[in-house]
Amino acid sequence: MSRKPRFWFPGARFHITAKGNRGTDLFYDDFYFQAYLNFIQHCKEEITFILYAYCLMTNYVHLLIEVLQHPPGDMMKLVQFRYAKYFNKHHKPHGRPVFLSGS
Numbered sequence: 766m767s768r769k770p771r772f773w774f775p776g777a778r779f780h781i782t783a784k785g786n787r788g789t790d791l792f793y794d795d796f797y798f799q800a801y802l803n804f805i806q807h808c809k810e811e812i813t814f815i816l817y818a819y820c821l822m823t824n825y826v827h828l829l830i831e832v833l834q835h836p837p838g839d840m841m842k843l844v845q846f847r848y849a850k851y852f853n854k855h856h857k858p859h860g861r862p863v864f865l866s867g868s
Contacts, residue, residue: 773836778817778829781841785824791852792823801826804847812840 773779785791792798798821805816805828815831830837 771836771838773832775833776831777837778831779837781826781828781830781837783826783841783845788824790823791826791848792821797852800851801844801848804844804851807847808840808843812843814840 792801801821802819805819808814809816812835813833814835814837815833816828817831818827818829820827828841830840832840
């Protein structure tokens with residue numbers, strides 16, 4: 766069953782989490798952490814938002830953002846899709862993608 770759409774408005778702040786599929790690692794070393802941060806930066810150029818804080822752990826991501834003109838899902842979809850493609854290109858996993866959506 767799908768979840769209800771999140772309520773959002775310009776200026777709303779969100780704590781967003783994402784985790785590795787089945788608890789697997791998302792980041793193997795500093796190179797992957799930096800790649801994820803680069804994807805966030807590129808996304809900020811396309812979808813305006815303010816990133817107040819982040820915590821990247823090996824299998825979990827926490828972001829504190831303020832949305833300006835787009836819902837938070839648009840930003841996360843773009844960042845996660847690009848990082849998942851990047852990660853999968855380097856590791857060629859079989860089955861489900863790397864990310865599961867968080868809250």
